[in-house]
Amino acid sequence: MSQLPGAVSIREVGPRDGLQNEDPIPTEAKVRLLDALSATGVRRIEAVSFVHPRAIPQMADADQVWSAATRAPGVRYSALVPNSRGAQRALAAGFTEIEVVVSASDTHNRRNVNRSTDESLDDIAELIELLHGAGATAEVIVATSFGCPYEGDVDPVRVAGIVNRVVADGADRVAFGDTTGMGTPRRVRELVTAVRTRQPEIPVLLHFHNTRGTALANLLTALELGITEFDASIGGLGGCPYAPGASGNVATEEVVHMLHDMGIDTGIDLDALVEVAELAEKLVGRQLPSGVLRAGPRTRLA
Amino acid sequence: MSQLPGAVSIREVGPRDGLQNEDPIPTEAKVRLLDALSATGVRRIEAVSFVHPRAIPQMADADQVWSAATRAPGVRYSALVPNSRGAQRALAAGFTEIEVVVSASDTHNRRNVNRSTDESLDDIAELIELLHGAGATAEVIVATSFGCPYEGDVDPVRVAGIVNRVVADGADRVAFGDTTGMGTPRRVRELVTAVRTRQPEIPVLLHFHNTRGTALANLLTALELGITEFDASIGGLGGCPYAPGASGNVATEEVVHMLHDMGIDTGIDLDALVEVAELAEKLVGRQLPSGVLRAGPRTRLA
Numbered sequence: 001m002s003q004l005p006g007a008v009s010i011r012e013v014g015p016r017d018g019l020q021n022e023d024p025i026p027t028e029a030k031v032r033l034l035d036a037l038s039a040t041g042v043r044r045i046e047a048v049s050f051v052h053p054r055a056i057p058q059m060a061d062a063d064q065v066w067s068a069a070t071r072a073p074g075v076r077y078s079a080l081v082p083n084s085r086g087a088q089r090a091l092a093a094g095f096t097e098i099e100v101v102v103s104a105s106d107t108h109n110r111r112n113v114n115r116s117t118d119e120s121l122d123d124i125a126e127l128i129e130l131l132h133g134a135g136a137t138a139e140v141i142v143a144t145s146f147g148c149p150y151e152g153d154v155d156p157v158r159v160a161g162i163v164n165r166v167v168a169d170g171a172d173r174v175a176f177g178d179t180t181g182m183g184t185p186r187r188v189r190e191l192v193t194a195v196r197t198r199q200p201e202i203p204v205l206l207h208f209h210n211t212r213g214t215a216l217a218n219l220l221t222a223l224e225l226g227i228t229e230f231d232a233s234i235g236g237l238g239g240c241p242y243a244p245g246a247s248g249n250v251a252t253e254e255v256v257h258m259l260h261d262m263g264i265d266t267g268i269d270l271d272a273l274v275e276v277a278e279l280a281e282k283l284v285g286r287q288l289p290s291g292v293l294r295a296g297p298r299t300r301l302a
Numbered sequence: 303m304s305q306l307p308g309a310v311s312i313r314e315v316g317p318r319d320g321l322q323n324e325d326p327i328p329t330e331a332k333v334r335l336l337d338a339l340s341a342t343g344v345r346r347i348e349a350v351s352f353v354h355p356r357a358i359p360q361m362a363d364a365d366q367v368w369s370a371a372t373r374a375p376g377v378r379y380s381a382l383v384p385n386s387r388g389a390q391r392a393l394a395a396g397f398t399e400i401e402v403v404v405s406a407s408d409t410h411n412r413r414n415v416n417r418s419t420d421e422s423l424d425d426i427a428e429l430i431e432l433l434h435g436a437g438a439t440a441e442v443i444v445a446t447s448f449g450c451p452y453e454g455d456v457d458p459v460r461v462a463g464i465v466n467r468v469v470a471d472g473a474d475r476v477a478f479g480d481t482t483g484m485g486t487p488r489r490v491r492e493l494v495t496a497v498r499t500r501q502p503e504i505p506v507l508l509h510f511h512n513t514r515g516t517a518l519a520n521l522l523t524a525l526e527l528g529i530t531e532f533d534a535s536i537g538g539l540g541g542c543p544y545a546p547g548a549s550g551n552v553a554t555e556e557v558v559h560m561l562h563d564m565g566i567d568t569g570i571d572l573d574a575l576v577e578v579a580e581l582a583e584k585l586v587g588r589q590l591p592s593g594v595l596r597a598g599p600r601t602r603l604a
Contacts, residue, residue, distance in 0.1 A: 150604055184559075186563055186564045210593065211593050212556060212593040212594050213512065213552075213559075215515070216515050216519040217560065220522055221522070261486040262486065263488070291513050291514040295514055297514075298486070
């Protein structure tokens with residue numbers, strides 16, 4: 001275990017990625033969740049996205065949510081945007097950390113935005129310029145990095161090529177999304193190696209789903225490769241496109257529970273986090289797929 | 303990945319450990335499950351236990367199940383017994399691989415069988431003699447090896463001491479049970495190291511629960527330490543003592559799915575296995591907690 005990092009940076013994505021894939025909840029419930037998360041010691045939160053309300057009604061009230069939320073000192077908040085209009089809204093709302101998405105798989109990208117991956121990368125180059133001009137940073141999230149539900153395996157070299165392109169275009173950081181839970185320890189190792197060989201300096205964050213049970217095994221593999229930034233979603237908010245009751249986003253409390261037991265610091269109070277997971281479950285009104293939420297941390301005795 | 307083993311031996315425990323922790327199902331359903339599993343390519347199956355029907359009504363028909371089941375060539379079948387009376391029944395039924403259990407935690411052992419761990423080890427020494435006298439092998443399963451729900455952490459040195467004792471008493475193999483899902487990569491590393499340092503030769507099998515999401519991360523850690531034998535339960539049969547819907551035994555298809563993707567051979571046909579998981583779900587009449595059952599293997603495209 002001696003090669004493992006001593007600390008890990010968790011970005012909590014429940015308020016955006018999580019809630020975007022649940023039935024809509026009231027604005028005040030979103031604010032309550034955001035504020036509760038801000039008080040757990042987590043240092044990064046993906047707060048909202050600025051998308052068209054017809055496309056994603058769950059985020060129609062992004063401005064109201066963000067105006068009402070408490071900005072905790074020491075917490076970095078980010079927003080996701082799909083285009084320059086969203087970017088303008090995010091900048092106007094005061095965000096200085098902005099995320100944009102592209103799918104590594106052409107088919108997945110076309111199904112999402114009716115454009116090829118390359119066309120989206122052209123748009124992203126312009127977006128990065130716009131964001132930098134306004135003093136904000138730009139993170140490029142590469143979806144379907146560990147596999148595509150339409151195309152199957154995605155060549156890590158193709159993903160690394162996308163990274164080369166966005167780094168050349170000025171991206172401040174990259175993230176790799178396991179969009180439908182096709183990641184495994186092998187795929188993580190291959191992708192991280194392919195990217196790190198070509199771009200040893202760019203900050204890398206991994207976003208795992210637990211669709212097929214591999215999320216924490218993937219995370220462990222990434223830790224062994226020196227990756228120290230991960231997305232996670234409180235309670236596992238975000239569901240799964242396949243079936244009710246199935247897992248999507250890995251649950252933040254499962255990640256933190258394992259990391260703390262391994263002596264890896266996150267800055268997060270696990271007990272407080274589990275309480276927020278209970279709150280999240282109440283707010284969305286369905287049982288969330290988090291084992292640590294159900295059973296409690298291993299230190300909670302009978 | 304080069305240090306990882308090329309092949310792993312999975313013992314399927316759904317018919318015994320799994321069904322023992324579900325509502326009782328008819329004898330013919332148990333036989334159907336056993337026969338379906340025997341046809342997947344799995345090489346070891348824990349078939350039944352010979353316990354008092356008042357204690358565990360789910361296994362009251364163990365003799366009938368085993369008489370009716372097809373013995374597939376190339377499959378090793380085992381049975382669990384709690385005492386010499388159970389051992390006699392198992393031997394009479396023709397089993398030659400027998401498992402006995404003791405808890406590493408005194409409190410857990412007393413709650414289960416009203417005896418201390420040491421008192422149970424005395425009983426086990428006699429059982430091993432009885433089994434060997436009848437030409438059968440004896441595996442000692444050490445429950446609560448990664449933590450006890452009453453006592454908390456269990457010292458790996460204490461577990462290693464139990465192994466020393468049972469090896470001296472003639473045990474043919476040992477297994478470590480993560481009875482309530484308190485295992486983590488750190489605990490796996492500490493326990494395997496403590497045991498291997500003292501007993502480098504005894505065959506070791508690990509039995510993980512996915513109660514807190516760590517099962518496959520634990521398994522990955524064990525693989526890196528050279529462990530090649532694991533229990534798993536079809537569909538995740540076996541539930542969890544904490545809450546409905548929560549995970550207990552790690553699902554066989556989740557284990558096989560990850561191993562095969564890593565190029566590690568199990569001899570099992572994953573598609574056949576997923577079909578048996580579907581059957582298991584029908585037979586017990588509740589949604590089982592297996593991601594690969596819900597979403598299909600990562601190779602199943604949309």
